[in-house]
Amino acid sequence: MAATRETIQLDDVDHVATNPGRSGEPRIPALAVGVIVWLSSELMFFSGLFAASFTLRAKTAVWPPAGVELGVGRAAIFTVVLIISSFTLHLAVAAARRDDRVGAVRWLGVTLILGTLFVANQGLEYADASFSISSHAYGSMFYLLTGFHGLHVIGGLLLMGAAVWMISGSTSRAPKVPTMEMCAYYWHFVDLVWVVMFANIYLIK
Amino acid sequence: MTLIADRPSAHSEDDEPLPRGLLAVLTSTDHKRIGVAYMVTAFFFFIVGGGLAEIIRLQLWTANSPVVSESTYNQVFTMHGSVMLFLFIGPFAFGMANYFVPLQVGARDMAFPRLNAMSYWFYLFGGITMLSGFLSSSGAADFGWTGYAPMSSISRTPGVGVDLWIMALVLVGLSGVLTAVNVLATVISMRARGMTMFRMPIFTWNMTVTSILVLISFPVLTAAAAMLFADRHFGAHVFDIANGGQPIIWQHLFWFFGHPEVYIVVLPYFGVVTEIFPVFSRRPVFGYGGIVLATFAIASLSVGVWAHHMFATGAVTNSYFSGVSMLIAIPTGVKFFNWIGTMWHGQITFTTPMKFSLGFLVTFLIGGISGVLIAAAPIDLAVHDSYFIVAHMHYVLFGGSVFALFAGLYYWFPKISGKMLDKRLGTFHFWMTLVGFHLTFFVQHILGAQGMPRRIASYPLIGNWQLMNRISSVGAFLLGASILPLLWNVWRSLRRGEPAGNDPWDGQTLEWATTSPPPPHNFDEPLPPIHSSRPLWDLKYPEASSGTHS
Amino acid sequence: MSRIPTRLRPAAVAATVIVAVGLLAGCSDSTFSQPDAASEQGEHTLALWRIFIVVGAAVGAIVLGLILYVTIKFRRRSDEIPSQKANNVGWEAVYTITPIVIVAVLFTLSVTTQNKTEKHAANPDLTINVIGFQWGWQFEYPEQGVLVTGSGSAGERPTLVLPVGKTVHLVLRTVDVIHSFWVPEFLDKRDLIPGLDNSLDVTPNHVGTYDGKCAEFCLLDHWRMTFIVEVVTPEAFDSELSKAVTATQGGPP
């Protein structure tokens, strides 16, 4: 948990400051605990969807059904885009730690653009797809998995938009480093889920 | 000498008393207010769920002669089970956690007070959503609290009540997850100086483990609910066999949630009685480490037994699920013997909380043992979906959780309100509950073994089924009436109860070290030094302080 | 009861009454409320049931005894502070290991029984296709070319005719929602699930008439989805079967 340790000195959330932990021992800030714990619940949510998808795959002779053509190459490209966006967000956090506001906003902006590209591609893929959610169980799982993931990406974009707004507004006194770190945890998580999903939908045959 | 442990220093300005009145309660982010709001709301749902149960028992009073139509009956038992499990017994435990976890670890509030208020609102809104199904023209959901596919498909249960039920599950589930996040963050990050994890009171420990289980299981139910909703309204086919779906997936996901859920609703109450036995025996908890370990063992096993609800499907490995289910008897047994060991050599006083805790021990014991019976797959195949199962679940849910809930209510009411509850009324309530309970549910074991299926709107006149059903119904009416002395007791106490003082029970844990009710930021006086799991006892009886389990 | 203080008498009395009523009710018959088994598989389950009830009652009685003992023996007598000893490794080992042993024994018995009751005969004497529908049953005898159907909603109870002493393979299917095939006298049941082929082998060993029912909730008329099981001698089988056909007519939608 190297990341959590680093945040300890940086955290300035009020109640942690007034409650500095037992006998000088470092204490994990509540915000970090909260976000990590929340993400673990998100993980279980996606596990539920994956479990359904694996069961259906195991019980179905032809999976995916005939007539389903997926652009593996194109999805791979946008998987890479999403992975890169994790790195750029990491750079944004690093900049924030250096107190480099401009750098933080810049890298956040890049991340936002990459994320938007990903969502846009997914929208196009939906539009082009030869099947819909109601074509067959495969279609249902495809749209449920990618749809819930897409919603999480959009949620992440809104979160980062808010972070940009908070940082660039000069009056803001918000504790930007912890906020951005939490954004990053979330975003890395959403990326990770996508990588598993990509492998499940596009690679394993 | 300094008694000061870690005392919040920054609250001098905001020390003025909290505003009073309804609006203040509604807008408050104080963990105690939210805790009380949770408990009051949950208790309201208990009465609603109990009222529905009384309709069930009225319906079954006479063979072949229904009081309500079969369709209404199906809605009634579905909503009875759903209300009791989703809106009453779990949320009540979260209310107690909200109130007492921060106090027990010496914190001034929960980690995220506003998130806390939000979870309460999700819960309340979810509850109203679920019940509002009764107002729709097609009625409330009517496929049992387990909502098996493909009964739940839009063509078979088109009613909007079902959709409201699904949405309620999502809302209440979200509320539970947010509360769990809050409890864990509070426990990990907000403990007072000296309050190491292994000095936390067992109630707090059990809420910690419960929260972990919530995080593991609730989101899976949310996922299942989302897929069901997509099937119903967006044309998806996850559970639709005609288009390549698999109805059995619902059962796996539902029970992957549902089995941990039954421990989610019992572990907090195990925690409650583990607070009570030591106090009224004037002893420390026997085998503290073992109890914590047993709690973790129960939790870990509980995520691996879901298919013991599915023995009859022929789609699971019965011996595996059978074995793991039986294993749970071992850590639960450890807890039982720890409770007995706590009382052993003690100086036991039979206060109302203690009576209910003992009632819990005796009743839960029977429910646990019937659980081991049905964990044997061949036996379960004989009694599955019969009244034997109804008996089992009420022995554990009511005999376990609700008895302990009453124990906790009598125990902590003085702290929350500053007033004592009347002991004679409490005793009366206890005996009425105990007798009513066993009258209602004991015969159901026999009915089930003799072949009476559950979830039937009417039964044939076989053997002495009608007599046994009537015994059960009389018991249920007594049980329903037993909440009257409780409500009267609470009402009377609030108006002219005896003042409780800070520490009416000679308590051991930190919540008794502050005023009753506690001030806005919980502790105006310095905390006692924390060298063990019972700092207050150590302070009061330094010569008898154990100082063990550090 | 002379040692029990007055305050505690109601508690002790109530506990005794509960236990007594429970035991009486349960022991009033040798099968502990289960019907007499009417199949070989059912006999195995019934034997297991008896063992589990006895062991369960014994464990319950011991633990209940301990609870009563501590509450009576260690009730408050003075203001003296009692022993604060909170561990006893020896006892902790005893009360962990004893349940482990009991559970191990129970589990072994359970699996042994399960292997007998869930076994599928390599060559069943008779195969019957059981089809459940909202809200009735259809029994198809492919070898005999016979179809028995009845709808509970219409007040009919179709008859499942089985020859005594023969192993019957029941193939369980549904045309709509989940149902569950249950004959209490066989001490067994199995679900009918869309998309899954489920089956059950039963060897009836007592001639007689039994009630069968749908155990899994299946909406409106679930409670009326019943049938009759007629276990007859192999000689009477054909004539009984032809009677069963004429008795009921309803059918799956």
Ligand code: HEA
């Ligand atoms: C508070 C809730 C709660 C709790 C704690 C339990 C506890 C247990 N339950 Fe129960 N159960 C339910 C709530 C609960 N259950 C509900 C609601 C249902 C029905 C759901 C539905 O279909 O609607 C159900 C159904 C259910 C089934 C499925 C029945 C069916 O549908 O056919 C099974 C099967 O294995 C089961 C088993 C067990 C076991 C083995 C335990 C064990 O954890 C019990 C362990 C405890 C003890 C054994 C007692 C103490 C131990 C000792 C004193 C040690 C010595 C003992 C021995 C060695 C035996 N339960």
Ligand code: HEA
């Ligand atoms: C914590 C959980 C909990 C609790 C406390 C209870 C409490 C009770 N339950 Fe229930 N029950 C379940 C959980 C619970 N139940 C579940 C999960 C199911 C399965 C549902 C399913 O199959 O889907 C079930 C099913 C169930 C059945 C089986 C129905 C069937 O299969 O057809 C029965 C039948 O007797 C029953 C009875 C009772 C009774 C008499 C009480 C009594 O304890 C109730 C006592 C009543 C009160 C304390 C309040 C009385 C209030 C008034 C009298 C005021 C009147 C108010 C109004 C009219 C609004 N319950």
Ligand code: CUA
């Ligand atoms: Cu078919 Cu119940």
Ligand SMILES: [Cu+2]
């Ligand atoms: Cu279970």
